[in-house]
Amino acid sequence: MQIRDSLRALVESGTLKPGTRIPSSRQLAVDIGVSRSVVVEAYDQLTAEGYLTGRRGSGTSVTGHPGDGTAASALTPPEETAPGARWDLRAGPSDSVAFPRAEWLRCATAVITGAGRQELGYAPLAGVPHARHVLTGYLGRVRGVRGRPEDLMITSGFAQGLALICRVLLDRGHTALAVEDPGHPGEREFIGQSGLRPVGVPVDDEGLDVERLAACGARAVLITPAHQFPTGVRLSRRRRQLLVDWAREVDGYVLEDDFDTGFLDPADRPPALQSLAPDRVVYAGSASKTLAPALRLGWLAGPPELMESVEHVRAGWDIGCSGIEQLTFARFVDTGAFDRHQRRLRTEFRRRRRSLRAHLDTQLPDAWLPGGDGGLQAYVRLPPHIDEQSLVRAARRRSVLLRGGRDYSVSPAESPPALVIGYAKANCAALSRGLAEVGEAYREQGEPPREPVDRST
Ligand SMILES: Cc1ncc(COP(=O)(O)O)c(C=O)c1O
Structure with missing residues (x-):
């Protein structure tokens, strides 16, 4: 009875997890100095009660399957799975086939082969100096980002950068962080969990409405100025200036999420907002869209006084991210492989976007795309008579997974009908x-009315 009760208590308290193997009856009998039949009886009783399971040859273990550790971050809620769905048109990172395995491996091999004690030791908290140096040069060249390698920190993805900035803002007395509406719903939740209040500010054809921002009370904003997520709208030149003027006026900060500009035509992408006001803008980037989320590589480049606080906060959180990954990425950038890879992907995604436009013209002739070209998803505005959610459900019944604009909106009830169609995982x-x-599914929704449709964002 003692054996049975203590094992049961260990299972119930979660100390013994599902799937854990327990000692054989013979071994336990020897260990605790009782006859084997006593242990066998206790195990039989626990098996009958459903706590243990035993198969001949594979021993006895705690019932159930081991957990897969999928406690999800608000930023990456578990993707709804729809078994049997044939076409996944949801926004998301590139398909795994796009990952440049051979080139990445070449860089990783070179780094590991040449790694000495220093490279295999702890990297400095803000990142390996060589990687920061290469990345600063690269961001200066392709995005016009200003600043020194010392003002750039390599983070575990944008997620960590955002978490660090939220903490620093809280420490400096901020209570709110403005975000774009529509925008990334996971980011809003993540910001809320940090203790800051996410405040939605509308996005129109010129991008974030800076006048509304100024009226919302927040002194910091998270924004995707080059290619707004998810509408694809670019912040106008006028608003870029208004935004940095606002940040200076309120003694605030702009967090610039430059997550997918690698997929915009270089001739057609504005320089980083940070280049206008390095004293007020923290530039943030990530390898998740251009390479793979699994790398967990991101970076922050901001004003030195702010980056000092970021480093101070981080010192209480972790001891930096993988130096080997950082050096592999630095080599990938330095050898030109990153440029080549992005060029390849841009060509493919341009082809997909053209195909998407052509199909929209025939399949959804009354729909339109308010945003610019490029990127990995299209925000498709629908005429007002369309019920977005019933269209999404009808598409699902036809084996197509996609999301409606409401999923990204701060006030879904007021959000005009739209679809967000991702083409990172779907070829032409x-x-x-x-x-x-x-x-x-769209045609089933009925005839459009005759009056003209307002085609603004
Ligand atoms: C708007 C936006 N910003 C940034 C990221 C990258 O986040 P992370 O680097 O943490 O994977 C994503 C996700 O891919 C995103 O959708």
Whole structure:
């Protein structure tokens, strides 16, 4: 009874986890000095009660399957799975086939082969100096980002950068962080969990409405100025200036999330907002969209006095991220492989976007795209008579997964009908077939009214 009760208590308290193997009856009998039949009886009783399970040859273990540790961050809620769905047109990172395995491996091999005691030791908290140096040069060249390698920190993805900035803002007395509406719903929740209040500010054809921002009371804002997520709208030149003027006036900060500019045509992308006001803008980037989220590589480049606080906060959190990954990435950038890889992806995604536009013209002729070209997803505005959510459900019944604009909106009830169609995971053939199904679902929604439609964001 003592054996049975103590094992049961260990299972119930979670000390013994599902799937854990327990000692054989023979071993336990020897260990605690009782006859084996006593242990066998206790195990039989616990098996009958459903606590243990035993199979001949594989021993006895705690019932159930080991957990897969999927406690999700607000930023990456578990993707709804829809078994049998054939076309995944949801916004998200590139398909795994796009990852440049051979080139990445070449860089990793060179780094590991040459790694000495220093490279294999703890990297400095803000990042390996060589990687920061290479990345600063690269961001200066392709995005016009200003600043010294010392003012750039390599983080575990944008997520960590955002968490650090939230903490620093809280420490400096901020209570709110403005965000774009529509915007990333996971980011809003993540910011809320940090203790800051996320305040939605509307986005229109010129990007974030800076006058509304100024009226909302927040003194810091998170923004995707080059290619707004998810509408694809670019912050106008006028608003860029208004935004940095605002930040100076309120003694505040702008966190610039430059998450997907690698997919914009270089001739057609504005320089980083940070280049206008390095004293007020923290530039943030990530390898998640251009390479893979699994690398957990991101970076922050900001005003030295702010970055000092960021480093101070981080010192209480972790001891930096993988030096080997950082050096591999630095080599990937330095050898030109990163430029080549992004060029390849841009060509492919341009092709997909053209195909998407062509199919939209035939399948959803009354819909339009308010944002610019490029990126990994399209925000498709629908005429007002369309019920967005029932269209999304009808598409799902036709084996197509996509999201409605409401999923990104701060006030879904007031959000005009829209679809967010991602083409990172769907090639031209999948887009064509998936959109044909969406077109069928769209036509089921009924005839459009005759009056003209307002085509603003
Ligand atoms: C708007 C936006 N910013 C940034 C990121 C990158 O985040 P992380 O670097 O933490 O993967 C994502 C996700 O891919 C995103 O959708």
